[in-house]
Amino acid sequence: MPKTMFEKIWxxxxxxxxxxxxxxHLVHEVTSPxxxxxxxxxxxxxxxxxxxxxxxxxxxxxxxxxxxxxxxxALSRKQVETLEKNAADFGVPVYSxxxxxxxxxxxxxxxxxxxxxxxxxxxGDSHTSTHGAFGALAFGIxxxxxxxxxATQTLVQNKPKTMRINYSGTLGEGVTSKDLILATIGKLGTxxxxxxxxxxxxxxxxxxxxxxRMTICNMTIEGGGKAxxxxxxxxxxxxxxxxxxxxxxFDAAVERWRDLPTDEGATFDTEVEIDAxxxxxxxxxxxxxxxxxxxxxxxxxxEKMDSPADREAAERALQYMGLEAGTPxxxxxxxxxxxxxxxxxRISDLREAAGAIKGRKVADSVRAMVVPGSALVKAQxxxxxxxxxxxxxxFEWRGAGCSMCLGMNPDILIEGERCASTSNRNFEGxxxxxxxxxxxxxxxxxxxxxxxxxxDIRNWS
Amino acid sequence: xxxxxxxxxxxxxxxxSDVDTDQIIPKQFLKRVERTGYGEFLFYDWMRDGEIExxxxxxxxxxxxxxxxxxxxxxxxxxxxxxxxxxIAPSFSxxxxxxxxxxxxxxxVLPEEECRAIATAGAAKIDLESQTVSWDGGEASFDIxxxxxxxxxxxxDDIALTLQSEDExxxxxxxxxxxxxxxxxxx
Ligand code: SF4
Numbered sequence: 055m056p057k058t059m060f061e062k063i064w065x066x067x068x069x070x071x072x073x074x075x076x077x078x079h080l081v082h083e084v085t086s087p088x089x090x091x092x093x094x095x096x097x098x099x100x101x102x103x104x105x106x107x108x109x110x111x112x113x114x115x116x117x118x119x120x121x122x123x124x125x126x127x128a129l130s131r132k133q134v135e136t137l138e139k140n141a142a143d144f145g146v147p148v149y150s151x152x153x154x155x156x157x158x159x160x161x162x163x164x165x166x167x168x169x170x171x172x173x174x175x176x177x178g179d180s181h182t183s184t185h186g187a188f189g190a191l192a193f194g195i196x197x198x199x200x201x202x203x204x205a206t207q208t209l210v211q212n213k214p215k216t217m218r219i220n221y222s223g224t225l226g227e228g229v230t231s232k233d234l235i236l237a238t239i240g241k242l243g244t245x246x247x248x249x250x251x252x253x254x255x256x257x258x259x260x261x262x263x264x265x266x267r268m269t270i271c272n273m274t275i276e277g278g279g280k281a282x283x284x285x286x287x288x289x290x291x292x293x294x295x296x297x298x299x300x301x302x303x304f305d306a307a308v309e310r311w312r313d314l315p316t317d318e319g320a321t322f323d324t325e326v327e328i329d330a331x332x333x334x335x336x337x338x339x340x341x342x343x344x345x346x347x348x349x350x351x352x353x354x355x356x357e358k359m360d361s362p363a364d365r366e367a368a369e370r371a372l373q374y375m376g377l378e379a380g381t382p383x384x385x386x387x388x389x390x391x392x393x394x395x396x397x398x399x400r401i402s403d404l405r406e407a408a409g410a411i412k413g414r415k416v417a418d419s420v421r422a423m424v425v426p427g428s429a430l431v432k433a434q435x436x437x438x439x440x441x442x443x444x445x446x447x448x449f450e451w452r453g454a455g456c457s458m459c460l461g462m463n464p465d466i467l468i469e470g471e472r473c474a475s476t477s478n479r480n481f482e483g484x485x486x487x488x489x490x491x492x493x494x495x496x497x498x499x500x501x502x503x504x505x506x507x508x509x510d511i512r513n514w515s
Numbered sequence: 516x517x518x519x520x521x522x523x524x525x526x527x528x529x530x531x532s533d534v535d536t537d538q539i540i541p542k543q544f545l546k547r548v549e550r551t552g553y554g555e556f557l558f559y560d561w562m563r564d565g566e567i568e569x570x571x572x573x574x575x576x577x578x579x580x581x582x583x584x585x586x587x588x589x590x591x592x593x594x595x596x597x598x599x600x601x602x603i604a605p606s607f608s609x610x611x612x613x614x615x616x617x618x619x620x621x622x623x624v625l626p627e628e629e630c631r632a633i634a635t636a637g638a639a640k641i642d643l644e645s646q647t648v649s650w651d652g653g654e655a656s657f658d659i660x661x662x663x664x665x666x667x668x669x670x671x672d673d674i675a676l677t678l679q680s681e682d683e684x685x686x687x688x689x690x691x692x693x694x695x696x697x698x699x700x701x702x
Pocket of ligand 1: 111112158159160179181395396397455456459460477478
């Protein structure tokens, strides 16, 4: 019987009914301390340290602080030091602050070659869906499940439903994979994928690079999906080749991975068709990722919405965002720009953003920062001179971490500040209490930094 | 985990959809390394601004897509430690739903109309065994996975249950399944 890629991976990992084996457990400092403590209290071991890896990303300052002991914020310091101690106690490799391979957990997995096709990957973080771009089954879990994986290397799971989104045609000039996923969430809603593992497929997806694919799978959770996946292909294998963690006999592994893609004739619980050629550069206007429109549109009018729940949510969102219905998106003026996060902080994102600068300067009204996703991305960017391009244009160039994606470190918005951000969540207060976030692609963020307002990147030279 | 059988009492109503876990427990409270002490920070920004008022009743009712966003289990700890024992909404995010069930905190999916009726009634009784919610003027039954229900009713420890399958896990690891993926300690 023809099978979907998801079914193949699921079946290969069933220890028994509803118990699946986990090949890689990624750990970070925020969602793990209580799990390690749980192991200690029950006298349990961490079953497979060799399938576990930890990094410090959510809390770390990006100002060049070299080690955990020097983090100024006492609670952040304690959390990162606790991670280091827990990792040492339980034998887990850890890339903490100061390590040359430290970085956002969803950036370092792929970059170290730990993320591979056909694997099951979990992490106490909802954006674990990112790793699905390699044809892995990867999803976020809570802290109780983190402890469960630590103790048993398995997870109790009901088999999720499957959805395939087929994108016909290819993306237009200036339109990125960030726009593709934002447009998809705009169409399906923030719970449109709830309960589903989503496979992104079609010509538009096949044409993308690995880093662009990661951006799409990353934001699956913003559509409510459990996991996002993309079939591995030559693009995948070429990206992985030579990375430290990949199998020693790489070519043999590639042969195995070629069997993973969904079989012709396999069925999904739901199929969705989207015309990729019709997608434009997108900007969010509200406080959920589903509140998103084309940059050429105007702020929507709640009065014109059908359902009372939508109307109410839109009214509250507009009030929070300080926006008036009918305002052209291109007239909205962010004071802050953030290029970073597990959605858009990889080397190609930074290359695209730097490439759009072309000798121009950040507008006087804007404070802009670039936060590379990992120490390796940072080093690579500096080798290519991207840091100088950013700094000469007036962007701040920071150390690696989650940074202003969630503002657990000192990088935050202040009340009322408006930010063009390449991250994934525009929730109220996400980047700082009272902060107003507009989600965009890296090039759209760069253009907004330079012009001082949103622009349609397609007409911007 | 404490076993659940019935939950009865007054209802708090948070009439919003897409309530995300960043609101339920803002990031500044995620720096703690303990599992307790989150209740007082529940909906910190909204409560502090007086934007919402919530009493620590046994039952919370809210709008669709409750618990969306970040996987932080701290959100469930905060709701539970504040005093809620169950939350009723038209839909939940997958991770929030799962996190709830691991903490003896009962998430119940009911259609929006019934959620509103329960909120209006102001008090309700939840019976997990019979999978019903009853209130003055109405009753509704809800779905729950049989295995999740068994674990909630018994207050069972997931890890202990899984470790009963130790032999199967070992057998799996000894087979081809044990060879997938990198050896992180070898990097
Ligand atoms: S960059 Fe943002 S979304 Fe990604 S893992 Fe860090 S905090 Fe989460």
